[in-house]
Amino acid sequence: MTVTVSAPSEARPPALARTGDLVLPALRSAVAHLDDTSRSQVSYHLGWTDLDGNAVPGAGGKGIRPTLAVLSALAGGGPAEQGVPGAVAVELVHNFSLLHDDLMDGDTERRHRRTVWAVWGAPSAILAGDALLALAQEVLLDAASPHRGDAARLLAQATRALVRGQVLDLAFERRDDVTVAECLDMAAGKTGALLSASAAIGAVLAGAPASVVDALRTFGAELGLAFQLVDDVLGIWGDPAVTGKPVFSDLRARKKSLPVAHVLAGGGVAGRELAAWLADRGDADEASQRRIAELVEAAGGREWASAEATRRLAVAERALDPARLTPGPLGELVAVARYVVAREV
Amino acid sequence: MTVTVSAPSEARPPALARTGDLVLPALRSAVAHLDDTSRSQVSYHLGWTDLDGNAVPGAGGKGIRPTLAVLSALAGGGPAEQGVPGAVAVELVHNFSLLHDDLMDGDTERRHRRTVWAVWGAPSAILAGDALLALAQEVLLDAASPHRGDAARLLAQATRALVRGQVLDLAFERRDDVTVAECLDMAAGKTGALLSASAAIGAVLAGAPASVVDALRTFGAELGLAFQLVDDVLGIWGDPAVTGKPVFSDLRARKKSLPVAHVLAGGGVAGRELAAWLADRGDADEASQRRIAELVEAAGGREWASAEATRRLAVAERALDPARLTPGPLGELVAVARYVVAREV
Numbered sequence: 001m002t003v004t005v006s007a008p009s010e011a012r013p014p015a016l017a018r019t020g021d022l023v024l025p026a027l028r029s030a031v032a033h034l035d036d037t038s039r040s041q042v043s044y045h046l047g048w049t050d051l052d053g054n055a056v057p058g059a060g061g062k063g064i065r066p067t068l069a070v071l072s073a074l075a076g077g078g079p080a081e082q083g084v085p086g087a088v089a090v091e092l093v094h095n096f097s098l099l100h101d102d103l104m105d106g107d108t109e110r111r112h113r114r115t116v117w118a119v120w121g122a123p124s125a126i127l128a129g130d131a132l133l134a135l136a137q138e139v140l141l142d143a144a145s146p147h148r149g150d151a152a153r154l155l156a157q158a159t160r161a162l163v164r165g166q167v168l169d170l171a172f173e174r175r176d177d178v179t180v181a182e183c184l185d186m187a188a189g190k191t192g193a194l195l196s197a198s199a200a201i202g203a204v205l206a207g208a209p210a211s212v213v214d215a216l217r218t219f220g221a222e223l224g225l226a227f228q229l230v231d232d233v234l235g236i237w238g239d240p241a242v243t244g245k246p247v248f249s250d251l252r253a254r255k256k257s258l259p260v261a262h263v264l265a266g267g268g269v270a271g272r273e274l275a276a277w278l279a280d281r282g283d284a285d286e287a288s289q290r291r292i293a294e295l296v297e298a299a300g301g302r303e304w305a306s307a308e309a310t311r312r313l314a315v316a317e318r319a320l321d322p323a324r325l326t327p328g329p330l331g332e333l334v335a336v337a338r339y340v341v342a343r344e345v
Numbered sequence: 346m347t348v349t350v351s352a353p354s355e356a357r358p359p360a361l362a363r364t365g366d367l368v369l370p371a372l373r374s375a376v377a378h379l380d381d382t383s384r385s386q387v388s389y390h391l392g393w394t395d396l397d398g399n400a401v402p403g404a405g406g407k408g409i410r411p412t413l414a415v416l417s418a419l420a421g422g423g424p425a426e427q428g429v430p431g432a433v434a435v436e437l438v439h440n441f442s443l444l445h446d447d448l449m450d451g452d453t454e455r456r457h458r459r460t461v462w463a464v465w466g467a468p469s470a471i472l473a474g475d476a477l478l479a480l481a482q483e484v485l486l487d488a489a490s491p492h493r494g495d496a497a498r499l500l501a502q503a504t505r506a507l508v509r510g511q512v513l514d515l516a517f518e519r520r521d522d523v524t525v526a527e528c529l530d531m532a533a534g535k536t537g538a539l540l541s542a543s544a545a546i547g548a549v550l551a552g553a554p555a556s557v558v559d560a561l562r563t564f565g566a567e568l569g570l571a572f573q574l575v576d577d578v579l580g581i582w583g584d585p586a587v588t589g590k591p592v593f594s595d596l597r598a599r600k601k602s603l604p605v606a607h608v609l610a611g612g613g614v615a616g617r618e619l620a621a622w623l624a625d626r627g628d629a630d631e632a633s634q635r636r637i638a639e640l641v642e643a644a645g646g647r648e649w650a651s652a653e654a655t656r657r658l659a660v661a662e663r664a665l666d667p668a669r670l671t672p673g674p675l676g677e678l679v680a681v682a683r684y685v686v687a688r689e690v
Contacts, residue, residue, distance in 0.1 A: 036507040100475065104468040123449040125513050126471060130445065133434070134504035136481055141498035151493035153486035159479035164380040171382065222670050257636065 003075025010342035013335040023087040037129045050344035065090040065198040073139040075329040078206025085143035086201035092136035099129035144204040158197035176279045178256040192224030222316035226341045229309035232257035248289035259301035270299035313341045355687035358680040364415040368432045383476045410435040410543040420674040423551025428489035429567035437481035444474035490550040498588035505544035510534025521624045523601040537569030560668035567661035571686045577602035593634035604646035615644035658686045
């Protein structure tokens with residue numbers, strides 16, 4: 001049985017590099033406004049500098065969220081530039097959540113580098129995250145668009161939904177009985193809320209009609225669930241060389257991810273064995289992680305999660321139909337969504 | 346030598362109770378929007394419920410910041426109600442900072458009650474704080490005022506200045522040589538920024554002219570410095586029965602508060618003895634705290650801080666002159682400012 005996953009099957013959409021080049025100067029300019037201490041920690045966290053503060057060549061801002069925000073402005077009938085404050089703001093909120101989550105989860109590494117709290121201590125990660133959250137709102141409220149207030153409200157709502165998702169995630173760690181619906185609800189907050197806001201914020205800034213904004217929000221929310229399903233598959237069966245995480249990483253802390261919740265819900269011999277294993281406290285050793293990965297795969301958890309990701313992607317794409325977007329932005333939004341989901345399923 | 350301070354010398358201004366009654370329902374309604382977990386933790390933190398979730402009778406929202414925000418709307422020519430979303434937002438940001446600061450400072454008690462992180466753990470305090478910060482922006486951006494975006498930008502700027510103040514505060518803990526100017530800069534962020542925003546946000550929501558908003562901002566910023574000077578005097582010489590903190594509490598962790606920085610800057614025998622004591626690491630015992638409190642007082646640190654607080658209060662009041670406010674709101678703003686500074690100097 002194969003337990004690692006192969007390389008991405010979709011080519012990297014050109015929109016990612018193009019919007020990265022557009023957004024990066026604005027992101028750098030926003031980060032330059034931070035106090036000296038937070039700025040150097042955030043620059044390190046973003047991969048722009050090493051621990052000594054030296055610039056890292058080729059470091060980017062080519063994330064999915066800023067790309068969705070810029071494409072969203074185009075989809076809303078505005079120029080790409082109108083989406084840039086939204087792109088910067090969602091990237092700042094995303095990194096606020098990474099700084100706080102790494103601390104709360106006790107993760108000492110991210111993308112093969114030590115995390116901010118592991119290097120500078122917990123207060124630094126808390127304060128740098130707090131500063132990014134406030135800065136995200138400032139960037140949006142300084143935008144030239146007359147719709148900046150609506151964009152800022154969308155982002156604040158998404159931030160609170162994101163926090164709610166993290167609250168649920170932590171609560172699930174202390175429970176043995178998490179349903180698939182609860183897992184999806186948590187993922188809708190933790191991953192879906194900010195992707196939904198990213199996919200709509202540019203259109204809001206461009207003053208697009210509510211029907212377009214709503215279609216983009218639904219597209220982003222469904223894409224977020226697909227994204228999380230893929231992440232959860234990678235969290236068990238991903239290749240450490242590709243993911244940058246240890247093999248079976250989600251099983252180490254007995255995480256109730258979506259494939260696990262699916263098998264749990266199915267009951268039977270596999271469900272009961274899985275439930276007993278989850279009820280055990282403490283870190284699992286690698287042999288037991290491998291056994292559980294095989295058990296979840298044999299019981300259909302992996303296949304279900306992959307199929308559900310594909311289904312959610314289709315739902316996301318169909319959600320765009322009523323918006324009647326022009327072919328250019330529509331094609332690019334779909335290409336980015338397919339790339340994200342095809343990452344490595 | 347007396348080292349405790351007597352009761353407040355100014356009567357409680359009626360505006361505090363009146364605005365508390367106006368703001369509390371809106372604050373409760375905002376907090377009701379939080380996820381279940383954060384809501385119960387925040388309700389406890391605000392003193393509305395006990396640890397079992399039972400309502401605490403008479404628990405209020407009678408803070409200085411919401412009162413300033415409501416008076417600021419009146420000063421800006423609007424009705425008091427126009428200041429309410431601003432009042433709720435500044436109170437939420439204030440409590441975001443308390444939740445995170447208690448965790449970072451390792452404080453297990455606030456106002457004779459256990460702190461949120463001490464009861465529910467660090468992640469709860471981080472997430473409840475994050476949720477309050479996002480909620481503050483939502484409340485403002487949901488306001489009916491056409492100037493809500495400007496108010497939200499003012500609050501985001503103040504939040505970032507507040508975070509910067511806390512970054513400096515933590516950095517000072519690891520240094521032996523903090524100047525009075527650096528201490529004042531830190532206080533301008535940690536205390537001044539949000540009081541400044543509180544004093545101006547109602548006027549912004551009411552659409553007051555820039556001259557009025559600027560005068561109120563300066564008033565609040567100077568009041569913030571006066572407030573911090575008083576707090577620092579209380580942090581060394583305050584009566585535990587009044588402050589709710591241990592005697593000499595700021596000396597326990599060898600904090601470089603303003604009276605301490607003043608004596609340090611003066612040099613001489615007292616300055617050198619103080620510098621040597623500050624350079625020592627680890628908690629100070631009560632005998633050495635008492636000795637240092639007497640040393641700082643004998644060297645004029647207490648008298649200077651009290652006089653400087655009074656001077657800053659006068660600067661704050663004079664800052665209002667160019668705004669030509671109507672006598673009612675002007676009188677109430679001044680009464681609240683004097684009450685804050687007279688608290689217990």
